[in-house]
Amino acid sequence: MIRLEDVSFRYRAASERALSEVSFHIRPGELIGLLGRSGSGRSTLASTLNGTIPHLARGDLQGRVSIAGRDIRGQRPRDLADTIGFLLQDFEAQLFSTNVALEVAFGPENLGVPRREIHRRVDRYLQTVRLEALRHKAPAGLSGGQKQRLALASVMALEPQVLVLDEPTSDLDPAGRRDLLEAIRGLRRERALTLVIIDPETDEMGWVDRLIVLDRGRMALNGTPAELWAETARLDALGVKAFTLARMASALGLREQWQDPGQAARAIRAAGWRVDDGAANSLRRADAEQSEGEVLLEVEDIHHRYPDGTDALSGVSCAIRRGEFVAILGQNGSGKTTLVKHLNGILEPTSGEIRLLGQSLRGQPPSRLSRRVGLVFQNPDHQIFAERVREEVAFGPRLQGLSESEITARVEEALEAVGLADAGDLDPFVLTKGSRQQVAVASTLATKPEVLILDEPTTGLDHRELQGMMALIRRLNRAGHTILIITHAMAVAAESARRVILMRDGRIVRDGPTREIFADEAALLTMGLTLPPVVQVANRLGIPALTLEELVGCLTRTPERLNGRTDERRSQSP
Amino acid sequence: MNLFLYLDRESPLHRLDPRTKLFLLLGSFVAAVLFFRPAPLLALMGVLLLYGAMGRALGNLRRIWFLLLSIATISVLTWSLFTRGVTPLVWRVTWEGLAYGIGAAVKIDSMIISGLIFLSTTKTEEIVLGLIRLRVPYQAAFAFSLAIRMVPTIIGTAVTVTEAQRSRGLDLESGGPLTRLRNHIPLLVPIFLHTLRNTDQLAKALESRGFGAHRERSYYLEIGFHAADVLALTLGALVLSIFIAIRFTG
Numbered sequence: 105m106i107r108l109e110d111v112s113f114r115y116r117a118a119s120e121r122a123l124s125e126v127s128f129h130i131r132p133g134e135l136i137g138l139l140g141r142s143g144s145g146r147s148t149l150a151s152t153l154n155g156t157i158p159h160l161a162r163g164d165l166q167g168r169v170s171i172a173g174r175d176i177r178g179q180r181p182r183d184l185a186d187t188i189g190f191l192l193q194d195f196e197a198q199l200f201s202t203n204v205a206l207e208v209a210f211g212p213e214n215l216g217v218p219r220r221e222i223h224r225r226v227d228r229y230l231q232t233v234r235l236e237a238l239r240h241k242a243p244a245g246l247s248g249g250q251k252q253r254l255a256l257a258s259v260m261a262l263e264p265q266v267l268v269l270d271e272p273t274s275d276l277d278p279a280g281r282r283d284l285l286e287a288i289r290g291l292r293r294e295r296a297l298t299l300v301i302i303d304p305e306t307d308e309m310g311w312v313d314r315l316i317v318l319d320r321g322r323m324a325l326n327g328t329p330a331e332l333w334a335e336t337a338r339l340d341a342l343g344v345k346a347f348t349l350a351r352m353a354s355a356l357g358l359r360e361q362w363q364d365p366g367q368a369a370r371a372i373r374a375a376g377w378r379v380d381d382g383a384a385n386s387l388r389r390a391d392a393e394q395s396e397g398e399v400l401l402e403v404e405d406i407h408h409r410y411p412d413g414t415d416a417l418s419g420v421s422c423a424i425r426r427g428e429f430v431a432i433l434g435q436n437g438s439g440k441t442t443l444v445k446h447l448n449g450i451l452e453p454t455s456g457e458i459r460l461l462g463q464s465l466r467g468q469p470p471s472r473l474s475r476r477v478g479l480v481f482q483n484p485d486h487q488i489f490a491e492r493v494r495e496e497v498a499f500g501p502r503l504q505g506l507s508e509s510e511i512t513a514r515v516e517e518a519l520e521a522v523g524l525a526d527a528g529d530l531d532p533f534v535l536t537k538g539s540r541q542q543v544a545v546a547s548t549l550a551t552k553p554e555v556l557i558l559d560e561p562t563t564g565l566d567h568r569e570l571q572g573m574m575a576l577i578r579r580l581n582r583a584g585h586t587i588l589i590i591t592h593a594m595a596v597a598a599e600s601a602r603r604v605i606l607m608r609d610g611r612i613v614r615d616g617p618t619r620e621i622f623a624d625e626a627a628l629l630t631m632g633l634t635l636p637p638v639v640q641v642a643n644r645l646g647i648p649a650l651t652l653e654e655l656v657g658c659l660t661r662t663p664e665r666l667n668g669r670t671d672e673r674r675s676q677s678p
Numbered sequence: 679m680n681l682f683l684y685l686d687r688e689s690p691l692h693r694l695d696p697r698t699k700l701f702l703l704l705g706s707f708v709a710a711v712l713f714f715r716p717a718p719l720l721a722l723m724g725v726l727l728l729y730g731a732m733g734r735a736l737g738n739l740r741r742i743w744f745l746l747l748s749i750a751t752i753s754v755l756t757w758s759l760f761t762r763g764v765t766p767l768v769w770r771v772t773w774e775g776l777a778y779g780i781g782a783a784v785k786i787d788s789m790i791i792s793g794l795i796f797l798s799t800t801k802t803e804e805i806v807l808g809l810i811r812l813r814v815p816y817q818a819a820f821a822f823s824l825a826i827r828m829v830p831t832i833i834g835t836a837v838t839v840t841e842a843q844r845s846r847g848l849d850l851e852s853g854g855p856l857t858r859l860r861n862h863i864p865l866l867v868p869i870f871l872h873t874l875r876n877t878d879q880l881a882k883a884l885e886s887r888g889f890g891a892h893r894e895r896s897y898y899l900e901i902g903f904h905a906a907d908v909l910a911l912t913l914g915a916l917v918l919s920i921f922i923a924i925r926f927t928g
Binding site: 151154156159160180181182183184186189190192194195197200201203205206209210211212214215216217218219222223227240241242244250258259262390405444448452469470471472474475478479481483485486487488489499500503504533545548551 | 684686716761762803824827830834835838839844847849851863864869871872875882883885886887888889890892894895897899900
């Protein structure tokens with residue numbers, strides 16, 4: 105179906121090749137997962153498959169790419185549109201129609217599909233992505249997750265033989281993610297569909313036929329998920345997340361492959377691992393001993409109605425204490441971002457009160473509040489404007505009217521904190537997405553706010569960048585910063601936040617210690633939130649663990665099973 | 679937040695063929711440029727408001743009232759100050775100057791309102807389809823519709839960028855004119871770069887979805903002239919001829 109022979113590509117003005125002598129063959133109906141850190145060539149490779157490269161991106165393509173026997177050199181993407189559907193990573197830019205139905209109809213219209221057939225496809229694929237109720241809505245008014253599903257439906261409506269999806273679930277909440285993958289599986293049950301999917305979440309890739317891992321433009325690994333299961337060390341070295349359950353198995357010294365958390369829990373018990381009640385209790389105690397600081401932010405029964413009449417918040421109350429690390433979770437459109445925009449004065453509540461150290465925020469402009477409540481927006485490219493990283497970070501302190509020496513000191517300190525001490529003189533736009541995100545955090549840090557709020561700080565980052573970003577945020581929290589993050593990545597919340605606020609339909613439905621809330625898996629599922637594999641296994645074993653280290657620390661092997669050895673052997677941390 | 683003007687509603691205007699509405703739009707422009715006196719222009723605006731009410735489109739006036747008011751104020755002020763007349767009112771302002779200013783204000787606002795009613799009741803895809811039936815090439819018609827769509831997209835980016843920079847302490851309200859101008863650089867750079875990148879992505883997305891692949895393109899929407907269109911065009915022609923008659927008879 106797809107054949108690559110010695111394919112290399114160098115973008116014009118780039119010194120190094122983005123792809124380097126890549127060769128492989130994808131059979132009809134095969135399902136391929138493409139992994140690799142950012143900059144490894146994943147998106148470039150995907151772009152060659154429908155001829156976007158070389159036809160719409162300048163550079164030097166060598167080797168041969170053929171789709172269904174046709175060389176892409178002779179075919180523009182539009183000529184291949186009925187053969188290969190391509191969902192770009194930046195889904196916002198792909199939507200331009202007046203309403204949802206017309207968006208889906210656009211592709212088939214271009215192919216000259218008869219009107220009745222277009223109507224059938226619009227109905228069919230809107231149903232597949234569960235947007236049929238919104239068919240008359242304007243795409244611009246949809247939530248991020250809905251837009252992503254719409255972009256997918258509009259590609260599916262071309263009914264191609266091959267679908268290439270570049271990070272199709274990056275902005276989806278866990279339920280939306282599950283729905284979307286289920287929709288794709290459903291499609292594959294109906295007809296032969298070759299699928300190439302890029303997704304940094306290895307744990308979601310267990311169902312593909314074959315995984316291809318790229319590294320610096322070269323193919324580093326190529327095998328079935330089962331073959332790559334135990335390759336945790338090699339995947340780590342390539343900057344790609346290894347299967348969580350595989351890491352768990354190897355930490356417990358087990359050489360098995362587990363399909364799901366239920367099987368993992370049963371296998372762990374069967375191998376003789378038992379819960380160490382002492383260790384489990386000490387985890388619970390450690391939480392209770394967290395010293396609570398004074399109340400910094402107090403939100404009292406706030407409501408927010410947008411000018412078009414939608415109620416984004418309907419009675420939200422909560423208090424944030426000094427030194428806390430809070431994660432706000434909830435489905436797309438549940439009001440998370442609207443809530444945090446109230447905390448630094450960007451939005452004013454329609455009714456209700458917000459107080460910072462007892463003082464009402466009403467009437468205080470964000471330009472002044474920003475020194476005390478720092479808000480880092482989701483996309484760093486919405487704020488980076490300077491030609492030097494140093495200048496970018498100095499922007500906030502300079503607006504505060506600080507002296508030049510104080511500004512320099514703060515910039516250096518902030519860059520040091522985010523790990524960009526050497527990048528001060530670089531142009532922010534040559535940095536990777538992960539580093540640009542770090543620049544955005546640094547530029548807020550430099551204003552020394554009392555509370556640091558981050559909206560989806562890990563979206564679009566690869567595994568290693570994500571780990572780096574979260575380590576940074578935890579470090580800041582340990583250094584005394586009060587942290588509030590909005591996230592869809594449940595593992596991020598589990599590993600970092602000590603408290604979780606769950607939002608739904610503009611209300612807070614749960615608010616408490618992460619350990620307590622994540623123990624109630626059924627309640628979270630009804631809200632469309634799926635726990636990370638580690639917590640799912642821990643829950644099945646009755647352990648209050650949130651990380652792999654905690655889980656392993658709470659397990660002990662029964663002595664009699666260890667070939668007659670009588671001393672109790674505690675497991676070591678991985 | 680939806681920044682697009684189209685209102686998804688049921689109304690007689692929504693059901694009209696886009697070409698009919700395009701002709702009525704042009705007719706209203708012709709009527710507007712015929713006059714300089716306020717009286718017939720106010721009558722035209724009255725007719726337009728009635729037309730807009732039929733299309734349940736006047737709610738959108740709330741979104742552009744500031745623009746309409748600014749244009750009206752500037753035009754009344756400048757024209758009444760700089761137009762010469764014979765009947766003095768106060769200082770150097772004359773009755774004639776004031777009347778001319780009001781006339782100009784009503785004229786420009788009427789044309790804007792007419793355009794607003796058109797965009798509030800017609801999907802861009804219908805406009806494209808209408809233009810094609812009027813023998814405009816598809817590529818040109820689509821480019822025109824994309825231009826209409828770009829405006830709200832850029833505004834949306836601008837809103838987000840402004841929020842992000844205000845969150846970093848940017849104060850857009852205070853300072854002298856030069857300071858204010860300088861304060862906009864942190865907004866303009868990200869908006870410009872973001873829009874540029876969006877355009878590039880859009881080009882790729884359009885190609886991937888087969889834009890321009892076949893000479894014969896099909897259409898999801900159906901348009902056609904019905905009895906209501908004939909009625910609307912007849913009424914429109916009648917009103918326009920009345921305005922022309924007024925212009926050339928007295």
